[in-house]
Amino acid sequence: xxxxxxxxxxxxxxxxxxxxxxxxxxxxxxxxxxxxxxxxxxxxxxxxxxxxxxxxxxxxxxxxxxxxxxxxxxxxxxxxxxxxxxxxxxxxxxxxxxxxxxxxxxxxxxxxxxxxxxxxxxxxxxxxxxxxxxxxxxxxxxxxxxxxxxxxxxxxxxxxxxxxxxxxxxxxxxxxxxxxxxxxxxxxxxxxxxxxxxxxxxxxxxxxxxxxxxxxxxxxxxxxxxxxxxxxxxxxxxxxxxxxxxxxxxxxxxxxxxxxxxxxxxxxxxxxxxxxxxxxxxxxxxxxxxxxxxxxxxxxxxxxxxxxxxxxxxxxxxxxxxxxxxxxxxxxxxxxxxxxxxxxxxxxxxxxxxxxxxxxxxxxxxxxxxxxxxxxxxxxxxxx
Numbered sequence: 583x584x585x586x587x588x589x590x591x592x593x594x595x596x597x598x599x600x601x602x603x604x605x606x607x608x609x610x611x612x613x614x615x616x617x618x619x620x621x622x623x624x625x626x627x628x629x630x631x632x633x634x635x636x637x638x639x640x641x642x643x644x645x646x647x648x649x650x651x652x653x654x655x656x657x658x659x660x661x662x663x664x665x666x667x668x669x670x671x672x673x674x675x676x677x678x679x680x681x682x683x684x685x686x687x688x689x690x691x692x693x694x695x696x697x698x699x700x701x702x703x704x705x706x707x708x709x710x711x712x713x714x715x716x717x718x719x720x721x722x723x724x725x726x727x728x729x730x731x732x733x734x735x736x737x738x739x740x741x742x743x744x745x746x747x748x749x750x751x752x753x754x755x756x757x758x759x760x761x762x763x764x765x766x767x768x769x770x771x772x773x774x775x776x777x778x779x780x781x782x783x784x785x786x787x788x789x790x791x792x793x794x795x796x797x798x799x800x801x802x803x804x805x806x807x808x809x810x811x812x813x814x815x816x817x818x819x820x821x822x823x824x825x826x827x828x829x830x831x832x833x834x835x836x837x838x839x840x841x842x843x844x845x846x847x848x849x850x851x852x853x854x855x856x857x858x859x860x861x862x863x864x865x866x867x868x869x870x871x872x873x874x875x876x877x878x879x880x881x882x883x884x885x886x887x888x889x890x891x892x893x894x895x896x897x898x899x900x901x902x903x904x905x906x907x908x909x910x911x912x913x914x915x916x917x918x919x920x921x922x923x924x925x926x927x928x929x930x931x932x933x934x935x936x937x938x939x940x941x942x943x944x945x946x947x948x949x950x951x952x953x954x955x956x957x958x959x960x961x962x963x964x965x966x
Contacts (some may be wrong), residue, residue: 583614587639588864596646606740610720622720627737645700652679671773692904707739791872796864797828803860888920
Protein backbone atom coordinates (compact mmCIF):
# COMPACT_ATOMS: atom_id res chain seq x y z
CA UNK A 583 0.00 0.00 0.00
CA UNK A 584 1.58 3.26 -1.13
CA UNK A 585 0.67 6.93 -0.98
CA UNK A 586 -0.11 8.89 -4.13
CA UNK A 587 1.94 12.06 -4.54
CA UNK A 588 2.14 12.48 -8.34
CA UNK A 589 -0.39 14.05 -10.70
CA UNK A 590 -0.36 11.20 -13.20
CA UNK A 591 -0.96 8.65 -10.45
CA UNK A 592 -3.89 10.60 -9.05
CA UNK A 593 -5.46 11.13 -12.47
CA UNK A 594 -5.16 7.41 -13.25
CA UNK A 595 -6.66 6.42 -9.88
CA UNK A 596 -9.63 8.77 -10.18
CA UNK A 597 -10.24 7.68 -13.75
CA UNK A 598 -10.37 4.02 -12.65
CA UNK A 599 -12.71 4.78 -9.75
CA UNK A 600 -15.30 6.39 -12.04
CA UNK A 601 -16.38 2.89 -13.05
CA UNK A 602 -16.65 1.55 -9.48
CA UNK A 603 -20.07 0.49 -8.23
CA UNK A 604 -19.32 2.70 -5.22
CA UNK A 605 -16.28 4.09 -3.43
CA UNK A 606 -15.58 4.46 0.27
CA UNK A 607 -13.98 7.71 1.38
CA UNK A 608 -12.30 9.01 4.52
CA UNK A 609 -10.02 11.92 5.35
CA UNK A 610 -7.40 12.75 7.93
CA UNK A 611 -7.14 16.41 8.87
CA UNK A 612 -5.81 18.75 11.54
CA UNK A 613 -7.87 21.53 13.14
CA UNK A 614 -6.47 22.13 16.58
CA UNK A 615 -5.01 25.58 15.80
CA UNK A 616 -6.92 26.66 12.71
CA UNK A 617 -10.46 27.73 11.86
CA UNK A 618 -10.50 25.77 8.61
CA UNK A 619 -9.49 22.09 8.63
CA UNK A 620 -6.13 21.28 7.05
CA UNK A 621 -6.61 18.31 4.74
CA UNK A 622 -3.69 15.95 5.29
CA UNK A 623 -4.75 12.66 3.69
CA UNK A 624 -7.60 11.27 1.58
CA UNK A 625 -8.32 7.55 1.57
CA UNK A 626 -10.31 5.93 -1.22
CA UNK A 627 -11.35 2.35 -1.83
CA UNK A 628 -13.00 0.93 -4.91
CA UNK A 629 -13.57 -2.51 -6.34
CA UNK A 630 -9.84 -3.05 -6.92
CA UNK A 631 -8.39 -1.94 -3.57
CA UNK A 632 -7.59 1.00 -1.30
CA UNK A 633 -5.44 4.02 -1.98
CA UNK A 634 -4.14 7.02 -0.04
CA UNK A 635 -3.72 10.47 -1.58
CA UNK A 636 -1.36 13.05 -0.06
CA UNK A 637 -2.88 16.55 -0.47
CA UNK A 638 0.27 18.03 1.09
CA UNK A 639 2.54 16.65 -1.63
CA UNK A 640 4.29 19.49 -3.41
CA UNK A 641 2.73 20.27 -6.79
CA UNK A 642 -0.10 17.76 -6.48
CA UNK A 643 -3.20 18.96 -8.35
CA UNK A 644 -6.32 17.66 -6.60
CA UNK A 645 -8.66 18.51 -9.49
CA UNK A 646 -9.24 14.84 -10.53
CA UNK A 647 -10.11 13.96 -6.93
CA UNK A 648 -12.51 16.87 -6.55
CA UNK A 649 -14.16 16.04 -9.86
CA UNK A 650 -14.63 12.47 -8.64
CA UNK A 651 -16.24 13.75 -5.43
CA UNK A 652 -18.73 15.74 -7.51
CA UNK A 653 -19.37 13.00 -10.07
CA UNK A 654 -23.09 12.24 -9.74
CA UNK A 655 -22.64 8.75 -11.23
CA UNK A 656 -20.40 7.54 -8.37
CA UNK A 657 -21.80 6.80 -4.91
CA UNK A 658 -19.53 8.06 -2.12
CA UNK A 659 -19.71 6.17 1.18
CA UNK A 660 -18.49 7.86 4.38
CA UNK A 661 -18.79 7.24 8.10
CA UNK A 662 -19.83 10.26 10.20
CA UNK A 663 -19.39 12.35 7.08
CA UNK A 664 -20.08 15.90 8.22
CA UNK A 665 -16.51 17.12 8.73
CA UNK A 666 -15.27 15.31 5.62
CA UNK A 667 -18.02 16.93 3.58
CA UNK A 668 -17.23 20.34 5.03
CA UNK A 669 -13.68 20.01 3.67
CA UNK A 670 -14.79 19.12 0.15
CA UNK A 671 -17.49 21.79 0.18
CA UNK A 672 -14.93 24.43 1.11
CA UNK A 673 -12.67 23.29 -1.74
CA UNK A 674 -15.32 23.17 -4.48
CA UNK A 675 -18.46 24.89 -3.22
CA UNK A 676 -20.32 21.60 -3.69
CA UNK A 677 -21.23 18.71 -1.45
CA UNK A 678 -20.05 15.33 -2.79
CA UNK A 679 -23.04 13.45 -4.19
CA UNK A 680 -24.63 10.97 -4.14
CA UNK A 681 -23.86 10.13 -0.52
CA UNK A 682 -24.21 7.33 2.00
CA UNK A 683 -23.30 7.84 5.67
CA UNK A 684 -22.83 4.54 7.49
CA UNK A 685 -23.29 6.14 10.92
CA UNK A 686 -26.74 7.45 10.01
CA UNK A 687 -27.61 4.19 8.28
CA UNK A 688 -26.58 2.25 11.39
CA UNK A 689 -28.77 4.43 13.60
CA UNK A 690 -31.73 3.86 11.29
CA UNK A 691 -31.15 0.11 11.34
CA UNK A 692 -30.85 -0.20 15.12
CA UNK A 693 -27.17 -0.04 16.09
CA UNK A 694 -27.64 2.72 18.66
CA UNK A 695 -27.17 6.46 19.01
CA UNK A 696 -24.18 7.93 17.17
CA UNK A 697 -22.75 4.45 16.75
CA UNK A 698 -18.96 4.43 16.61
CA UNK A 699 -16.97 3.16 13.66
CA UNK A 700 -15.16 0.58 15.76
CA UNK A 701 -18.48 -0.96 16.77
CA UNK A 702 -19.52 -1.37 13.14
CA UNK A 703 -16.12 -2.78 12.21
CA UNK A 704 -16.47 -5.40 14.94
CA UNK A 705 -20.11 -6.29 14.24
CA UNK A 706 -20.35 -6.03 10.47
CA UNK A 707 -16.82 -6.32 9.08
CA UNK A 708 -15.85 -8.94 11.71
CA UNK A 709 -12.52 -7.19 12.18
CA UNK A 710 -10.72 -5.04 14.74
CA UNK A 711 -8.97 -1.68 14.56
CA UNK A 712 -5.34 -1.12 15.52
CA UNK A 713 -5.54 2.13 17.50
CA UNK A 714 -1.80 2.76 17.89
CA UNK A 715 -1.87 5.49 15.20
CA UNK A 716 -5.15 7.02 16.34
CA UNK A 717 -3.61 10.27 17.63
CA UNK A 718 -0.93 10.69 15.01
CA UNK A 719 0.06 14.09 13.59
CA UNK A 720 -1.16 13.67 10.02
CA UNK A 721 0.55 16.86 8.86
CA UNK A 722 4.08 15.56 9.48
CA UNK A 723 5.99 13.99 6.64
CA UNK A 724 7.03 11.40 5.80
CA UNK A 725 4.15 9.19 6.88
CA UNK A 726 5.16 5.73 7.95
CA UNK A 727 3.75 2.62 6.33
CA UNK A 728 2.03 1.87 9.65
CA UNK A 729 0.25 5.22 9.52
CA UNK A 730 -0.82 4.67 5.93
CA UNK A 731 -2.07 1.17 6.69
CA UNK A 732 -4.04 2.51 9.66
CA UNK A 733 -5.65 5.20 7.52
CA UNK A 734 -6.50 2.81 4.70
CA UNK A 735 -8.10 0.31 7.07
CA UNK A 736 -10.96 2.76 7.56
CA UNK A 737 -12.03 2.66 3.91
CA UNK A 738 -11.28 -1.06 3.59
CA UNK A 739 -13.58 -2.03 6.48
CA UNK A 740 -16.18 0.48 5.35
CA UNK A 741 -16.91 -1.60 2.25
CA UNK A 742 -18.45 -4.65 4.00
CA UNK A 743 -20.12 -2.28 6.46
CA UNK A 744 -21.80 -0.41 3.62
CA UNK A 745 -22.86 -3.60 1.83
CA UNK A 746 -24.42 -5.12 4.94
CA UNK A 747 -26.17 -1.92 5.96
CA UNK A 748 -27.51 -1.49 2.42
CA UNK A 749 -28.87 -5.03 2.48
CA UNK A 750 -30.54 -4.39 5.84
CA UNK A 751 -32.10 -1.15 4.59
CA UNK A 752 -33.45 -2.94 1.54
CA UNK A 753 -34.81 -5.74 3.69
CA UNK A 754 -36.56 -3.56 6.25
CA UNK A 755 -37.71 -0.92 3.75
CA UNK A 756 -36.03 1.98 5.54
CA UNK A 757 -34.04 3.46 2.69
CA UNK A 758 -36.51 6.38 2.63
CA UNK A 759 -35.84 6.97 6.33
CA UNK A 760 -32.14 7.29 5.62
CA UNK A 761 -32.81 9.68 2.74
CA UNK A 762 -34.63 12.00 5.15
CA UNK A 763 -31.64 11.99 7.49
CA UNK A 764 -29.15 12.49 4.67
CA UNK A 765 -30.94 15.62 3.42
CA UNK A 766 -29.19 17.85 5.95
CA UNK A 767 -25.76 16.42 5.11
CA UNK A 768 -26.39 16.88 1.40
CA UNK A 769 -27.52 20.50 1.74
CA UNK A 770 -24.69 22.96 0.89
CA UNK A 771 -26.21 25.45 3.35
CA UNK A 772 -25.12 23.14 6.17
CA UNK A 773 -21.49 24.06 5.52
CA UNK A 774 -21.82 27.81 4.97
CA UNK A 775 -20.54 29.80 7.96
CA UNK A 776 -22.34 33.13 8.39
CA UNK A 777 -20.48 35.44 10.83
CA UNK A 778 -23.68 37.33 11.62
CA UNK A 779 -25.14 34.09 13.01
CA UNK A 780 -22.09 33.21 15.14
CA UNK A 781 -23.78 34.43 18.34
CA UNK A 782 -26.16 31.49 18.17
CA UNK A 783 -23.26 29.21 19.17
CA UNK A 784 -23.04 30.96 22.54
CA UNK A 785 -24.96 30.23 25.70
CA UNK A 786 -27.44 33.05 26.20
CA UNK A 787 -27.22 34.27 29.80
CA UNK A 788 -29.23 37.45 29.38
CA UNK A 789 -32.18 38.16 27.11
CA UNK A 790 -32.10 41.95 27.27
CA UNK A 791 -32.02 43.31 23.71
CA UNK A 792 -29.05 45.67 24.24
CA UNK A 793 -26.97 42.90 25.81
CA UNK A 794 -27.82 40.72 22.83
CA UNK A 795 -26.92 43.50 20.40
CA UNK A 796 -23.41 43.76 21.84
CA UNK A 797 -23.11 39.97 21.99
CA UNK A 798 -24.05 39.68 18.30
CA UNK A 799 -21.53 42.35 17.27
CA UNK A 800 -18.70 40.75 19.25
CA UNK A 801 -19.45 37.23 18.02
CA UNK A 802 -19.58 38.45 14.42
CA UNK A 803 -16.26 40.28 14.79
CA UNK A 804 -14.62 37.21 16.32
CA UNK A 805 -15.97 34.94 13.57
CA UNK A 806 -14.63 37.18 10.82
CA UNK A 807 -11.25 37.45 12.54
CA UNK A 808 -11.05 33.68 13.03
CA UNK A 809 -11.86 33.05 9.37
CA UNK A 810 -9.49 35.69 8.02
CA UNK A 811 -6.62 34.66 10.30
CA UNK A 812 -7.49 30.95 10.01
CA UNK A 813 -7.38 30.65 13.78
CA UNK A 814 -9.63 29.03 16.36
CA UNK A 815 -12.36 31.21 17.83
CA UNK A 816 -11.01 30.96 21.37
CA UNK A 817 -7.55 32.08 20.25
CA UNK A 818 -9.20 35.28 19.02
CA UNK A 819 -11.51 35.80 22.01
CA UNK A 820 -12.86 33.31 24.49
CA UNK A 821 -16.61 32.77 24.96
CA UNK A 822 -16.52 33.98 28.56
CA UNK A 823 -14.84 37.21 27.44
CA UNK A 824 -17.66 37.84 24.97
CA UNK A 825 -20.19 37.25 27.73
CA UNK A 826 -18.44 39.65 30.10
CA UNK A 827 -18.02 42.32 27.41
CA UNK A 828 -21.71 42.10 26.49
CA UNK A 829 -22.67 42.47 30.13
CA UNK A 830 -20.27 45.31 31.04
CA UNK A 831 -20.30 47.10 27.65
CA UNK A 832 -17.04 49.07 27.99
CA UNK A 833 -16.55 51.91 25.52
CA UNK A 834 -12.98 53.00 26.33
CA UNK A 835 -9.60 51.66 27.42
CA UNK A 836 -10.38 52.28 31.08
CA UNK A 837 -13.57 50.22 30.94
CA UNK A 838 -11.82 47.47 29.02
CA UNK A 839 -9.05 47.36 31.61
CA UNK A 840 -11.50 46.56 34.39
CA UNK A 841 -12.53 43.23 32.84
CA UNK A 842 -10.93 40.09 34.21
CA UNK A 843 -11.24 38.17 30.93
CA UNK A 844 -9.24 40.68 28.86
CA UNK A 845 -5.47 40.48 29.28
CA UNK A 846 -3.25 43.56 29.56
CA UNK A 847 -1.54 42.88 26.24
CA UNK A 848 -4.94 42.85 24.52
CA UNK A 849 -6.16 46.06 26.18
CA UNK A 850 -3.23 48.15 24.97
CA UNK A 851 -3.02 46.85 21.42
CA UNK A 852 -5.02 47.01 18.19
CA UNK A 853 -7.02 43.97 19.23
CA UNK A 854 -8.38 45.88 22.22
CA UNK A 855 -9.49 48.71 19.95
CA UNK A 856 -11.16 46.24 17.59
CA UNK A 857 -13.05 44.76 20.54
CA UNK A 858 -14.16 48.22 21.69
CA UNK A 859 -15.31 49.03 18.16
CA UNK A 860 -17.44 45.89 18.14
CA UNK A 861 -18.98 46.86 21.50
CA UNK A 862 -19.73 50.33 20.16
CA UNK A 863 -21.41 48.87 17.08
CA UNK A 864 -23.65 46.80 19.30
CA UNK A 865 -24.50 49.83 21.45
CA UNK A 866 -25.23 51.93 18.37
CA UNK A 867 -27.80 49.56 16.92
CA UNK A 868 -31.28 51.10 16.74
CA UNK A 869 -33.81 49.56 19.06
CA UNK A 870 -35.70 48.18 16.05
CA UNK A 871 -32.62 46.17 14.94
CA UNK A 872 -31.77 44.60 18.28
CA UNK A 873 -32.28 40.83 18.62
CA UNK A 874 -35.47 39.90 20.38
CA UNK A 875 -35.64 36.68 22.32
CA UNK A 876 -38.89 35.94 24.04
CA UNK A 877 -38.93 34.50 27.51
CA UNK A 878 -38.08 30.79 27.55
CA UNK A 879 -41.17 28.69 27.26
CA UNK A 880 -42.31 27.52 30.66
CA UNK A 881 -43.84 24.08 30.74
CA UNK A 882 -46.56 23.23 33.22
CA UNK A 883 -45.09 22.43 36.63
CA UNK A 884 -46.73 19.00 36.75
CA UNK A 885 -45.58 17.89 33.29
CA UNK A 886 -42.63 15.81 34.53
CA UNK A 887 -44.50 12.48 34.87
CA UNK A 888 -45.93 12.86 31.34
CA UNK A 889 -42.42 13.39 29.97
CA UNK A 890 -41.27 10.28 31.85
CA UNK A 891 -44.07 8.24 30.27
CA UNK A 892 -43.11 9.55 26.83
CA UNK A 893 -39.50 8.49 27.47
CA UNK A 894 -40.67 4.97 28.27
CA UNK A 895 -42.86 4.91 25.17
CA UNK A 896 -39.95 6.19 23.05
CA UNK A 897 -37.61 3.50 24.28
CA UNK A 898 -40.27 0.85 23.73
CA UNK A 899 -41.07 1.98 20.18
CA UNK A 900 -37.39 2.42 19.32
CA UNK A 901 -36.56 -1.12 20.44
CA UNK A 902 -39.61 -2.48 18.66
CA UNK A 903 -38.58 -0.87 15.37
CA UNK A 904 -34.85 -1.36 15.85
CA UNK A 905 -33.86 2.29 15.58
CA UNK A 906 -31.84 4.56 17.85
CA UNK A 907 -34.13 6.52 20.26
CA UNK A 908 -32.11 9.72 19.86
CA UNK A 909 -32.73 9.64 16.14
CA UNK A 910 -36.48 9.66 16.75
CA UNK A 911 -36.87 12.38 19.40
CA UNK A 912 -34.85 14.52 21.78
CA UNK A 913 -35.71 15.23 25.41
CA UNK A 914 -36.61 18.78 24.41
CA UNK A 915 -39.09 17.43 21.85
CA UNK A 916 -40.62 15.10 24.44
CA UNK A 917 -41.12 18.06 26.77
CA UNK A 918 -42.73 20.10 24.01
CA UNK A 919 -45.04 17.22 23.04
CA UNK A 920 -46.05 16.82 26.70
CA UNK A 921 -46.56 20.49 27.49
CA UNK A 922 -47.72 22.15 24.27
CA UNK A 923 -49.80 21.58 21.17
CA UNK A 924 -46.85 22.33 18.89
CA UNK A 925 -46.81 19.83 16.03
CA UNK A 926 -43.96 21.45 14.10
CA UNK A 927 -41.47 18.94 15.47
CA UNK A 928 -39.33 16.39 13.66
CA UNK A 929 -40.66 13.69 16.01
CA UNK A 930 -44.19 14.35 14.74
CA UNK A 931 -43.40 14.31 11.03
CA UNK A 932 -42.23 11.87 8.37
CA UNK A 933 -41.18 8.39 9.38
CA UNK A 934 -40.80 9.47 13.01
CA UNK A 935 -44.53 10.13 13.26
CA UNK A 936 -45.22 6.61 12.04
CA UNK A 937 -42.76 5.05 14.47
CA UNK A 938 -43.42 7.20 17.53
CA UNK A 939 -45.29 10.48 16.98
CA UNK A 940 -48.80 9.10 16.57
CA UNK A 941 -48.42 6.91 19.65
CA UNK A 942 -46.98 9.83 21.64
CA UNK A 943 -49.97 12.03 20.82
CA UNK A 944 -52.37 9.20 21.62
CA UNK A 945 -50.66 8.70 25.00
CA UNK A 946 -50.94 12.40 25.70
CA UNK A 947 -54.66 12.33 24.85
CA UNK A 948 -55.23 9.40 27.19
CA UNK A 949 -55.91 6.96 24.35
CA UNK A 950 -52.97 4.66 25.19
CA UNK A 951 -51.80 3.05 28.38
CA UNK A 952 -48.49 1.51 29.37
CA UNK A 953 -48.30 -1.62 31.48
CA UNK A 954 -45.73 -4.16 32.61
CA UNK A 955 -46.27 -7.86 32.03
CA UNK A 956 -43.63 -10.53 32.53
CA UNK A 957 -41.09 -7.73 33.06
CA UNK A 958 -41.85 -6.27 29.64
CA UNK A 959 -43.63 -3.08 28.63
CA UNK A 960 -46.96 -3.44 26.90
CA UNK A 961 -48.92 -0.70 25.13
CA UNK A 962 -52.70 -0.91 25.15
CA UNK A 963 -55.23 1.04 23.12
CA UNK A 964 -57.94 2.46 25.37
CA UNK A 965 -61.57 2.59 24.39
CA UNK A 966 -62.98 6.12 23.97
